[in-house]
Amino acid sequence: MSEDAVDADAVHHVADLARVALTESEAERFEAQFGDILGYFDSLDEVPEIERESDLVNVMRPDEQRPSLNQDEALDNAAETEDGYFKGPRVS
Amino acid sequence: MSTEYNAFITETTIEPTSEGPLSGRTVAVKDNISTADVRTTCGSAMLEEYVPSYDATVVERLTAAGATIVGKANMDEFGMGGTTETSAFGPTENPRAPGRVAGGSSGGSAAAVAGGKADLALGTDTGGSIRNPAAFCGVVGLKPTYGLVSRYGLIAYANSLEQIGPIAPTVEETAMLLDVIAGPDENDATTHQNGTDADYAAAADGNVDGMTVGVLESLRDGADDRVVDAFDDAVAELEAQGATVVEIELDSIDHALAAYYVIAMSEASSNLARFDGVRYGVSGGYEGDWNEAFAMSREKGFGEEVKRRILLGTYALSAGYHEKYYKKAQDARAWVKQDFDAAFEKADVLASPTMPVLPPEIGDSLDDPLQLYQIDANTVPVNLANLPAISVPAGRADGSPVGVQLVGPAFDEHRLIRAASALE
Numbered sequence: 001m002s003e004d005a006v007d008a009d010a011v012h013h014v015a016d017l018a019r020v021a022l023t024e025s026e027a028e029r030f031e032a033q034f035g036d037i038l039g040y041f042d043s044l045d046e047v048p049e050i051e052r053e054s055d056l057v058n059v060m061r062p063d064e065q066r067p068s069l070n071q072d073e074a075l076d077n078a079a080e081t082e083d084g085y086f087k088g089p090r091v092s
Numbered sequence: 093m094s095t096e097y098n099a100f101i102t103e104t105t106i107e108p109t110s111e112g113p114l115s116g117r118t119v120a121v122k123d124n125i126s127t128a129d130v131r132t133t134c135g136s137a138m139l140e141e142y143v144p145s146y147d148a149t150v151v152e153r154l155t156a157a158g159a160t161i162v163g164k165a166n167m168d169e170f171g172m173g174g175t176t177e178t179s180a181f182g183p184t185e186n187p188r189a190p191g192r193v194a195g196g197s198s199g200g201s202a203a204a205v206a207g208g209k210a211d212l213a214l215g216t217d218t219g220g221s222i223r224n225p226a227a228f229c230g231v232v233g234l235k236p237t238y239g240l241v242s243r244y245g246l247i248a249y250a251n252s253l254e255q256i257g258p259i260a261p262t263v264e265e266t267a268m269l270l271d272v273i274a275g276p277d278e279n280d281a282t283t284h285q286n287g288t289d290a291d292y293a294a295a296a297d298g299n300v301d302g303m304t305v306g307v308l309e310s311l312r313d314g315a316d317d318r319v320v321d322a323f324d325d326a327v328a329e330l331e332a333q334g335a336t337v338v339e340i341e342l343d344s345i346d347h348a349l350a351a352y353y354v355i356a357m358s359e360a361s362s363n364l365a366r367f368d369g370v371r372y373g374v375s376g377g378y379e380g381d382w383n384e385a386f387a388m389s390r391e392k393g394f395g396e397e398v399k400r401r402i403l404l405g406t407y408a409l410s411a412g413y414h415e416k417y418y419k420k421a422q423d424a425r426a427w428v429k430q431d432f433d434a435a436f437e438k439a440d441v442l443a444s445p446t447m448p449v450l451p452p453e454i455g456d457s458l459d460d461p462l463q464l465y466q467i468d469a470n471t472v473p474v475n476l477a478n479l480p481a482i483s484v485p486a487g488r489a490d491g492s493p494v495g496v497q498l499v500g501p502a503f504d505e506h507r508l509i510r511a512a513s514a515l516e
Contacts, residue, residue, distance in 0.1 A: 021391035079375035
């Protein structure tokens, strides 16, 4: 986007991908700001390829049943529930 | 403002569960750390009414150590900001520099301590969010080595970078609080065995005789002259107490900030996908299908900085741009880590101003996000390299506190605490 211009369509496209609706004034501000910010990120082009030594190790534990939230606790913060389930909007 | 300095989003009392080293002490806990039955908002309208059903591990450790939790501290929304002005609950004011920001994103935690509203506080630090407000408010703040403190119950923003850590009036009290929260946790597989019975508080003996302090020259040179003067005085003080001072250049450091923001925003775009208004979060009961209702709920619940970072993170991870931004940022991260490893062959601790600027006036710095991102330049390299760092007060400039940052090798918090205590 930094090499290409950041236009309103690009902002709306990425907002759709991220599932975030925007007001028109937000979209306008983002259009200008994203050009600046992504332009700044372009400095990463100067970073050499680095040989990475991974110091990561897998941490495993026995696969045993443990207590977790019960159904009521899991639903505590939901705006809408039905028969002990989350109730969401229609899928399509 | 609901509380003095607007330091707290929720004032409450969570009683200790037993006696311990923190008996009689009050603690403010940043509002992105889960407290059972006490709302935990992350400074966001999205979670204004969210009440966790369990405690974060650090909260259990605090109350088991005798602490009384007195409130959930104000913060930049989801930790995204450097001034605690992006909070949906209004900005926190700096108790030590009236009219100015407290710093961020743990601004409420630092202000609670600086203003005497809590003896101690917990903050979180993803790119400097403990050290920044500690410097601006004239208190001590420590970002632990990645893996030293459990993140279980911390509402994630950028989980490969962030750590919970202590804020306190003195280095010794900071270390004492670290002693309580550090150590492995079976609920967080990224925690390390280090930190068990470490006795960090004992390291606050002020003895820097024979220690080598490496000054990070480019970070010093990039700071406001008034900040540099206070910083130089602090370095001279360490020298007077027997430390040797050397200059250190890190070639990678100019690329750390861009790398940090690409990684943090990418992780944020993924972590914040859970806020859908169905399981928790604001739900408008909107018309439309899942995607439309989800997008409207997030439009309503998230503030502008959060949306900005989710969108930029989504962009950086999207097809065609992943190689250009995210992969390059990971290369820069590895480079920064190698540079720090090499620097610790020449110096025991590294020093720089914590913040390159003095605290701005409330409302002064919000308009240009890129400019605001740049105030994190001195603190983010440490998070990229997973190292520990501490900010300790170094006097004042033009009426505002100035902080010195000391950086140490991984899991050597003792060394940092020792050096920092020599500056008190």
